[in-house]
Amino acid sequence: MRYAYALTTALLFAGTAATMTLHQPAGAQTAQNEPGTIAATTAPQPGAPMSFADMVARLQPAVVNISTTQKVTVSTDPLAGTPFQGQMGPGQPVTRTAESLGSGFIISADGYVVTNNHVISAGAKGAVVETITVTLSDRREYKATLVGRDPTSDLALLKIEGANLPFVRFGDSSKARVGDWVVAIGNPFGLGGSVTAGIISAVHRVTGTGGANDRYIQTDASINRGNSGGPMFDLQGNVIGINSQILSPTGGNIGIGFAIPAEEAQPIIEQLMKGKPVERGYLGVAMQDVTAEVADALGIPKDRGTLISRVEPGAAADKAGVRQGDVIVKVGGEDVTPDQTLSRLVAGLKPGAKVPLDIVRDGKPVRVVVTVATRPSDEQLAAAAGNGFNPGDADSDEPEALAAVSLGIRVIPLTSDLAQQLRLPSNLKGVVINAIDPSSDAAGKGLQPGDLISSVNGTPVASGKDIATAVAASKKAGRGRVLLYVQRGNNARYIPIDING
Secondary structure (H helix, E strand, O other): OOOOOOOOOOOOOOOOOOOOOOOOOOOOOOOOOOOOOOHHHHOOOOOOOOOOHHHHHHHHHHEEEEEEEEEEEEEOOOOOOOOOHHHHOOOOEEEEEEEEEEEEEEOOOOOEEEEEHHHHOOOOOOOEEEEEEEEOOOOOEEEOEEEEEEOOOOEEEEEOOOOOOOOOOEOOHHHOOOOOEEEEEEOHHHOOOEEEEEEEEEEEEOOOOOOOOOOEEEEOOOOOOOOOOOEEEOOOOOEEEEEEEEOOOOOOOOOOEEEEEHHHHHHHHHHHHOOOOOOOEEOOEEEEEOOHHHHHHHOOOOOOOEEEEEEOOOOHHHHHOOOOOOEEEEEOOEEOOOOOOHHHHHHOOOOOOEEEEEEEEOOEEEEEEEEOEEOOOHHHHHHHOOOOOOOOOOOOOOOOOEEEHHHOEEEEEOOHHHHHHOOOOOOOOOEEEEEEOOOOHHHHOOOOOOOEEEEEOOEEOOOHHHHHHHHHHHHHOOOOEEEEEEEEOOEEEEEEEEOOO
């Protein structure tokens, strides 16, 4: 496939401007862009180049192209219409060869190479990576061995056999500021040695993908497919990020790219280099953000803490006394915020450490001490999650349906037969939705017949009357929402529902 690219040049015009000075009392606050207040800080920093050419010439030899060959087993389609396919028999597996391309960079003279895990991982189910090839800017090629990988952070470490190789070092990404210049070098779309420049658009960017490592440096430097695993440099030539993801409706650059900060990546790479597994702290809870709606339902400030929607029996949180419905607001004295998530704070804890958790429970502060466990692998966590969010169909003909009209739903008590039909654990209690107003907020939030409501604002419910009572109490307290605890199959979460509609 061929790609055509258009280059757009932005011209910056400088000129003089007439200004009007307004008399202000002594000590009054001035405008952020008051004449004369910015020039000193926007002048080129020491070492800032008029051109990036000399800097790139020094750095580019340490940036590499990474390619893999994979064997992929697929089933043939007897209806595909190819003239020879029928000779192999319908559905007979066929092994094919696939390739992938990405970027990386050398961090030692003896050939350690950093890249993204997804660059060297099998791209399809059933695929097996056979070879990894590292190509330097001078076209020298090396077969690489995989030293270690960490899928959770999307990092991998390779080794090529060489001596006196060009390499670069990590810098301190904690000092990066929004507006700083950055340079990205990589191999977008297989085009070797491409260089782009831009600024840091955001630091500590949470993308919403979840997990302990969802905190990135955002940049408008052009990053495209194939840039993954390549370095992001500051103007001193230090690696402050590893280009990892883009946000794009088209798959191409729209000026929103993300890099794993060096402060996050370097300790993980050092662990992989030592041949040690990367250990992270673990509580054993399911979590939800405290959105404005959730905060309104609970009567707490928004963007403060994380709501616990489930506690794994026997896990560290359970042993410490953490309960479903708790809002954890601090971990070891550190505030839980949208920029500093509970996942991130807990993952950074040493397994075995005893750490205090500050909790809001039923509107009151509670403190518990947890002994941090070791986070299971992604595969173990996925297996424990069950088979997805699939409740089956509720029997809408159950007699004595009770109305929770204020929420736009009708509910019936949960029976043992109904629990079996909905594939719900036998120990659950609550009411099951058997009808819903499609124009209601509940329907808009995704609730549907067959969902189990076990509590409202943390209070267990066994009938539509219980729900109506909880709604009335919330209205009396001046709240605009109630928080339902909803279970569907093996999955459960808190859902805030508007009570003013």
